[in-house]
Amino acid sequence: SQQGEEDPQALSIQEGENATMNCSYKTSINNLQWYRQNSGRGLVHLILIRSNEREKHSGRLRVTLDTSKKSSSLLITASRAADTASYFCATDADSSASKIIFGSGTRLSIRP
Amino acid sequence: NAGVTQTPKFQVLKTGQSMTLQCAQDMNHEYMSWYRQDPGMGLRLIHYSVGAGITDQGEVPNGYNVSRSTTEDFPLRLLSAAPSQTSVYFCASSYSREKLFFGSGTQLSVL
Numbered sequence: 119s120q121q122g123e124e125d126p127q128a129l130s131i132q133e134g135e136n137a138t139m140n141c142s143y144k145t146s147i148n149n150l151q152w153y154r155q156n157s158g159r160g161l162v163h164l165i166l167i168r169s170n171e172r173e174k175h176s177g178r179l180r181v182t183l184d185t186s187k188k189s190s191s192l193l194i195t196a197s198r199a200a201d202t203a204s205y206f207c208a209t210d211a212d213s214s215a216s217k218i219i220f221g222s223g224t225r226l227s228i229r230p
Numbered sequence: 231n232a233g234v235t236q237t238p239k240f241q242v243l244k245t246g247q248s249m250t251l252q253c254a255q256d257m258n259h260e261y262m263s264w265y266r267q268d269p270g271m272g273l274r275l276i277h278y279s280v281g282a283g284i285t286d287q288g289e290v291p292n293g294y295n296v297s298r299s300t301t302e303d304f305p306l307r308l309l310s311a312a313p314s315q316t317s318v319y320f321c322a323s324s325y326s327r328e329k330l331f332f333g334s335g336t337q338l339s340v341l
Contacts, residue, residue: 122272149328160234160320160332161273206272208330215327216280217288218263220273 122207122221130227137194139224141207142187148215150183150190151208155223161206164192194226202228232256236321236333243311243340251306251336253321259331261324262304263288264296266317267335273320279304311340 125140141150149168153161167174167183167190174181180193194201204223211219237252255262263278265288275288279298293315295307304323308315318337322330 124272151328151330153330158335160334161322161330162332163329166328210327216261216278216286217275218278218322218327218330219275219289220265222272 122209122219124205124207124221124224126224127222128225128227130229131197132229133197133199135197137197137201137226137228139192139205139226141190141192141221143190143207143209143221144188145209145211147185147209147211149210150181151218152179152181152190152192153206153208153220155204155206157203164205197226197228199228199230202226234321234323234331234333236319236336238336239334240337241339243308243338245312245340247311248307248309249311251308251319251321251338253304253306253333254302255304255321255323255331256302257323257325257331258301259323259325260301261327262298263322263330264294264304264306265320265322266290266315267320268317276306276319313340316340 122143151166152164155161165176178195183190206223207221211217234255260281264276265273277296279285321333324330
């Protein structure tokens, strides 16, 4: 089974609204990463949050991490059509941080 | 820099055939990995390597072999293809494992 599970599986919102997606994971981690995948393309790294951080910002992205609940959330503010993509969380699933395991992803659609 | 280059982009195999998916990176990254992505699913880790001469198994290693003779290349071999291996394969590399750089993928169909 996969380390991370995203929720919801799919999300459709109006352009300009905020989008929030969640990730839950199973084991202790050193860090958690979020990636975006446009249709038919490879993944692109968005942001990393370390286990000793609770919140991190990058442009319109805000990531939170709650290690006690083994969960993270990604907030995209003021969504744009170009944000339409699938979003995945990824965690280092072993103590050596060598196995980077991805969740099942959230498909985000932005309606014009 | 070309980044991570995967070849071929598309491949059709018959059951039982063998082939090698190529992955090369020009960023001098020590860490490289292979994932497969089935329709509507996330990525599952097949094998990874933390440096030349070192490889290890991921979540779904059965049916796949890898080797890492150079820092730049990390080929993935299918010894006897099966329909269950129909998928999109992604190679990734990283300097620190804190930011993976992905190739554009190889779409493989096994008939």
